[in-house]
Amino acid sequence: MSVIFLLIAASTIVAVVFLAAFTWAVRSGQYEDDRSPAVRMLGDDRPAVPTNPSNNTK
Amino acid sequence: MPQQVGEVVRCYHCGDACGGDHLKAEDHDFCCQGCHAVYGLLQESGLCDYYALSERPGAKVEQDGHAMRAELFDLPEVRDRLVEYSEDGITRVTFHIPQMHCSSCIWLLEHLQRIDAAVLRSRVRFTSKELTVTFREERMSLRALVELLRRLGYGPSLDGRGKASTGDRGPGVPRILYLRLGIAAFAFGNIMLFSFPEYLGADASDDQLKRGFQFLSLVFALPVVFFSSTDYFRSAWAGLRTRQVNIDQPIALGIIALFARSVWDVATGIGPGYFDSLAGLLFFLLVGRWYQAYTYGALSFDRGLNDFLPLVVLRRTGDAEEPVAVGDLRPGDRIVVRDQELVPVDAVLVAGEGHIDNSFITGEPLPVRRAAGEVVKAGGRQRGAAIELQVLRAFADSHLKRLWEEHAAGTDRPGMPRLIDAVARRFTVAVVLLAVGAGLYWWGRDTAQVWPVVTAVLIVACPCALALSMPFTYGHTIRLLGRRGLFLRDAEVVERIASVDTTVFDKTGTLTERGAHAVRFVGPAPDPVTLARVRSLAHNSLHPLSAVLFHHLRGHAGHATEVAEEVGAGVRGEVDGHRVRIGSASFTGGEERPRSNGSAHVHVSVDGAHLGHFEISKRARTGMATVVGATACLTDTYLLTGDLSVDKDVADVFAPHQVRTGCSPVDKAVFVRGLQAKGRRVLMVGDGLNDAGALRQSDVGITVSETSAALTPASDAILDVRAFGDLPAALRLARSARRIVRASLLLSLGYNITGVAFAVSGQLTPLIAAILMPLSSVTVVGFVSLAVWLRARRLGLSTRN
Numbered sequence: 001m002s003v004i005f006l007l008i009a010a011s012t013i014v015a016v017v018f019l020a021a022f023t024w025a026v027r028s029g030q031y032e033d034d035r036s037p038a039v040r041m042l043g044d045d046r047p048a049v050p051t052n053p054s055n056n057t058k
Numbered sequence: 059m060p061q062q063v064g065e066v067v068r069c070y071h072c073g074d075a076c077g078g079d080h081l082k083a084e085d086h087d088f089c090c091q092g093c094h095a096v097y098g099l100l101q102e103s104g105l106c107d108y109y110a111l112s113e114r115p116g117a118k119v120e121q122d123g124h125a126m127r128a129e130l131f132d133l134p135e136v137r138d139r140l141v142e143y144s145e146d147g148i149t150r151v152t153f154h155i156p157q158m159h160c161s162s163c164i165w166l167l168e169h170l171q172r173i174d175a176a177v178l179r180s181r182v183r184f185t186s187k188e189l190t191v192t193f194r195e196e197r198m199s200l201r202a203l204v205e206l207l208r209r210l211g212y213g214p215s216l217d218g219r220g221k222a223s224t225g226d227r228g229p230g231v232p233r234i235l236y237l238r239l240g241i242a243a244f245a246f247g248n249i250m251l252f253s254f255p256e257y258l259g260a261d262a263s264d265d266q267l268k269r270g271f272q273f274l275s276l277v278f279a280l281p282v283v284f285f286s287s288t289d290y291f292r293s294a295w296a297g298l299r300t301r302q303v304n305i306d307q308p309i310a311l312g313i314i315a316l317f318a319r320s321v322w323d324v325a326t327g328i329g330p331g332y333f334d335s336l337a338g339l340l341f342f343l344l345v346g347r348w349y350q351a352y353t354y355g356a357l358s359f360d361r362g363l364n365d366f367l368p369l370v371v372l373r374r375t376g377d378a379e380e381p382v383a384v385g386d387l388r389p390g391d392r393i394v395v396r397d398q399e400l401v402p403v404d405a406v407l408v409a410g411e412g413h414i415d416n417s418f419i420t421g422e423p424l425p426v427r428r429a430a431g432e433v434v435k436a437g438g439r440q441r442g443a444a445i446e447l448q449v450l451r452a453f454a455d456s457h458l459k460r461l462w463e464e465h466a467a468g469t470d471r472p473g474m475p476r477l478i479d480a481v482a483r484r485f486t487v488a489v490v491l492l493a494v495g496a497g498l499y500w501w502g503r504d505t506a507q508v509w510p511v512v513t514a515v516l517i518v519a520c521p522c523a524l525a526l527s528m529p530f531t532y533g534h535t536i537r538l539l540g541r542r543g544l545f546l547r548d549a550e551v552v553e554r555i556a557s558v559d560t561t562v563f564d565k566t567g568t569l570t571e572r573g574a575h576a577v578r579f580v581g582p583a584p585d586p587v588t589l590a591r592v593r594s595l596a597h598n599s600l601h602p603l604s605a606v607l608f609h610h611l612r613g614h615a616g617h618a619t620e621v622a623e624e625v626g627a628g629v630r631g632e633v634d635g636h637r638v639r640i641g642s643a644s645f646t647g648g649e650e651r652p653r654s655n656g657s658a659h660v661h662v663s664v665d666g667a668h669l670g671h672f673e674i675s676k677r678a679r680t681g682m683a684t685v686v687g688a689t690a691c692l693t694d695t696y697l698l699t700g701d702l703s704v705d706k707d708v709a710d711v712f713a714p715h716q717v718r719t720g721c722s723p724v725d726k727a728v729f730v731r732g733l734q735a736k737g738r739r740v741l742m743v744g745d746g747l748n749d750a751g752a753l754r755q756s757d758v759g760i761t762v763s764e765t766s767a768a769l770t771p772a773s774d775a776i777l778d779v780r781a782f783g784d785l786p787a788a789l790r791l792a793r794s795a796r797r798i799v800r801a802s803l804l805l806s807l808g809y810n811i812t813g814v815a816f817a818v819s820g821q822l823t824p825l826i827a828a829i830l831m832p833l834s835s836v837t838v839v840g841f842v843s844l845a846v847w848l849r850a851r852r853l854g855l856s857t858r859n
Contacts, residue, residue: 008274012248026236035184039161040168041428043275 071095071116072211096210100166100624103173103384108166115162118213131201140200144852147463148178152216153189153207158182166211174206176196189214231351238256238286239344243279245286246337250828252278252833256330257825272324275333283317286340289347305482305525308489309343309410312520319513332517335827342835350529351548353536371395371402374446387449396444403436403449404456410445413601414438439629476552476794478528479801482521489519496818508819514822518813522831523806523838528799531838534846535795541858543781544760544788551774553757555792557739561689562730564744568762569686569708570676580651581670584662588669590615591633592640592662599629604640604661624683628661639663655709657705678707688786692793694739696733698726700748737846743777743785760785787853794849802842809834 025031070086071093081088091660093116104130108115131137134781140151164182169187171177176198180191189212193203207213252271255264287310297303313336319377320331335773373382374392383401387393392408395401400416412428416438425441428434434447436456453459493515500507513575532549539546546552550728563569584592596604598621621631628641641660643650646663648671656677661668679685689695697704697717704717718729726744730752733740742749742756745763753759758774762782776784813830850856 005270008270012274015244020239022240022244023237026233026240030234031231031233031236033183033185035183036164036168039164039184053743 069116069857071097073116076814081817084802085787092211099173099209100578101247105166108162110162110804112162114161121178125585127648131204133800134198137200140738142190142193146194147194149200150190150192151190151196151200151203155187155189155203155207155214156213158184158187158189158207159214166210170206173210177203189783209723231348235344235348235351235775238289239280239341239348242286242337242340242344245282246341249275249278249334249337253330253334253824253828257828258290268330269327272330275331276324279317279320279333282337283313286344287313288465290476303479303486304486306523307523308486308519309484310523311489311516313339315513315516316520318508319517322509322569326685330824331410332824332827335517335824337829338832338835339520339829342522342839344531345524346526346839349533353533353540366432384453387453389449389451393449394444397440397442399440399698400443400445401434401436401438401440403453403798405436405447405449407432407433408432408446410443412438412440412441412445414542415441417451453492476550477799481524485521489516492814492818499818500820509594511818511820514667514817515814516820517827518817519810521806521810523809523834524803525840526557526835527802527806528843531795531799531802531842531846534843535850537724537789538855539784539788539791540844542784542788542855543824544784545776545778547774551758552772552792552795554739555741555789556796558693558741558758559742559787560694560733560738561692561741562696562698562756564702564726564731564749564752565676565697565704565708566676567745568743568749569679569682570705571679575606575610576677577606578673578675579670580673584669586613587615588664591611591636591638591664594618595629595638598631599623599625599640603658604629607660607672609641616672616750637665676706678705679779682708683711685783685785689789692786692789694738696729698729698752718769723748723751727755730755741789784855789853791846791853795846798842798845798849802838803843805841806834809838 030037060566066529067087069089071088081094083097084096086097088097089190096116100106123171131140140153142150142152144150155167158164162786164184166709167182168180170180170191176194178192178194182189189207191203204214237324252275255268256269290306290313292308295308297307316332316336316339320333320336323331343691370767371382371384372379372394373387373389374394379394382391387403393403393405407428407430409430412432412434414428415424415425422823422830433450436453436459491513496515497508497512498512525760528549532552535552536546546555547648547830593608594615596608596611598618599605601623616634618633620633621629622646623629624641627646628639630637630639630641630645632638639646640660643659643661647663647666648661648663648668651659651671657673658691659671661671663669678729686695695712695716697708697712698721699717699719700721702720704719718725719727726749730740730742734755734757740756741750741758741760743760743762744750744753745761749761753761753773760775760777761773762777762779809830813822813827816826816830847856
């Protein structure tokens with residue numbers, strides 16, 4: 001039965017690691033803006049190529 | 059493809075309705091040169107995805123004195139406020155950009171480097187509407203960056219915010235609250251797991267294990283008590299010091315009782331304590347706090363006068379013009395105000411012709427003409443050629459500043475007793491009496507039972523559900539109304555709206571539309587060709603009424619030639635070989651007709667024959683009669699107006715005794731005060747700064763705002779015009795919310811009484827507490843959420859507007 005102490009110790013450490021991760025996320029401001037990160041991935045990041053045809057003609 | 063919505067052609071960029079001869083380019087329609095220019099800029103840089111993310115996302119590029127305002131960003135004081143760091147030619151600045159409103163805005167603002175390579179990185183913080191840009195300053199000045207943003211329609215505002223967000227600032231949920239909530243959630247989950255062996259009946263052989271779990275729970279509960287609960291202790295203590303009872307006192311008492319009792323139980327080995335209930339209590343309470351901050355913090359209501367006025371104005375000394383801060387203007391200074399710029403101080407017109415639009419002050423959109431020698435009040439916007447003025451009073455003494463200060467001074471409104479305070483007072487007294495009573499009872503019988511019973515009473519009487527019912531009910535109400543377009547400042551406003559029994563409407567700009575005019579031709583109707591010719595001539599005139607006619611009339615005719623405008627009379631010219639005149643009666647050879655107040659007449663003559671006149675008046679808002687009618691079913695209604703008489707369509711929905719005409723801003727406030735003296739609770743619906751006094755005096759002030767970026771004085775609530783029709787339903791919802799809170803208070807009191815029954819009889823085991831506490835919180839929150847939503851759905855408020 002003593003193995004359960006080991007398991008509890010291990011699980012508690014894991015839990016504390018997650019708590020630390022959460023703390024970091026809050027401190028780095030990730031909870032303050034819940035809109036722009038979601039939008040950021042929508043636009044593609046192709047390089048700035050002018051699509052204006054007049055620029056491409058010789 | 060043209061953006062055809064019914065009859066109206068919408069601008070591809072900003073979505074505004076396009077006028078008759080709008081710009082067309084590459085199959086898209088644009089309402090103005092500004093919008094078209096932004097489109098061109100984006101297309102050149104390959105940024106047309108902007109239009110793919112949201113439909114017609116653009117902000118209309120307003121030309122209000124931008125040329126001058128950009129100079130401001132060269133001033134060192136302004137620069138210092140914005141720049142976060144600047145090293146080796148690389149600078150980082152943070153702007154506040156109020157126009158930001160959708161996904162496309164975020165996308166475009168984060169791709170600035172494609173428009174100008176001097177920008178290295180730009181990041182948006184949407185909730186606080188901030189943009190942080192890192193750029194090479196040797197290749198682009200701060201001013202050039204600001205001008206670029208302006209060209210895109212995202213001009214930064216200088217509203218006293220500066221630098222970047224570090225820590226808790228501005229609206230929104232403070233970081234520390236997330237940490238407190240996270241810690242409480244963490245402890246709640248873990249302690250619950252540790253408690254399972256106890257509840258599931260571990261036998262004596264597991265004693266060692268149980269003791270271990272008890273101590274672990276104790277350790278996990280420490281941060282909950284000493285970190286997560288500090289706000290409650292602080293608030294309870296602040297209340298004690300000022301001898302005021304508040305809802306946080308029984309909560310703090312409950313937390314202390316839970317912790318002390320649990321530590322005692324574990325230390326003496328009596329039992330496992332109530333640590334899971336303690337962590338759960340804090341978790342639910344903090345969720346309530348978070349929701350409150352989340353729903354209330356979305357909007358910033360407090361705007362300073364500096365947001366509305368130019369900070370810098372051109373001063374003329376001799377032949378030279380130099381920018382000078384508005385606060386430094388002295389009486390006697392000469393200033394130059396260009397087209398679309400605000401006059402920042404009270405001044406006398408010296409040169410040029412003033413067409414002053416006072417809509418910011420009065421809500422009246424039709425510009426008034428001012429000739430040299432006449433006084434122009436601060437806050438008027440010039441429409442037309444540049445004018446020169448002589449400063450009459452310093453900014454600090456100006457009419458506008460006084461209006462504003464009268465308005466801003468009244469932050470402390472005559473307090474209405476909040477429902478929660480009234481409940482808390484009785485509740486706290488009852489809990490303390492009950493605990494003392496139970497203690498005394500057991501003192502006489504079994505002294506060993508005194509400590510357990512007293513702590514149990516304090517534990518179980520902790521008003522967790524009580525404290526949750528209000529943030530959730532009012533929070534949902536605020537959120538639902540916000541989605542419709544009515545933004546409330548905080549929960550207290552919901553309560554105050556619910557108690558309103560009199561509604562006072564302002565007329566101009568509130569019940570009538572700001573920009574729209576009703577145009578009617580009086581006389582035999584001219585044929586379309588004539589109208590087209592009038593339109594063509596009107597196009598050549600700078601007069602605001604000509605602009606109204608130009609936008610209202612349809613059809614194309616030849617260009618007007620030999621155009622001559624006579625100041626104060628009208629304009630004449632030749633169109634398609636016909637001599638057309640529009641203007642005053644005498645100018646066109648007609649006779650003056652009596653006009654109702656607030657309307658203007660434009661006479662027309664062709665080839666010397668007087669045809670009749672256009673009557674241009676303000677148009678009532680769509681659905682205005684319905685809104686006033688429905689409001690009248692709920693409260694008494696009154697109409698206040700600065701005009702001397704009221705248009706028929708507005709007057710028809712009020713009884714004669716409910717209408718007050720010729721009201722000055724002060725009269726409006728006095729009228730509201732008079733109603734309050736009769737014991738009325740007054741809701742004031744207004745728009746301009748001239749209502750500011752009345753908005754402040756009233757119990758609830760609602761400002762009607764035409765666009766999201768509109769200049770509105772601060773008030774309790776802001777009503778977007780698209781939600782104007784929802785006003786009566788919003789009143790009903792607020793009243794329902796108050797009833798729902800009362801019902802939920804009864805429900806949670808029921809739980810408290812059940813718990814106390816267990817407690818006084820000494821049967822409150824940790825298991826019962828662990829069930830009762832979350833059960834009460836969850837049912838109360840569930841009940842109010844469902845009730846508010848169902849009510850909103852019946853009122854037609856549950857969907858986005």
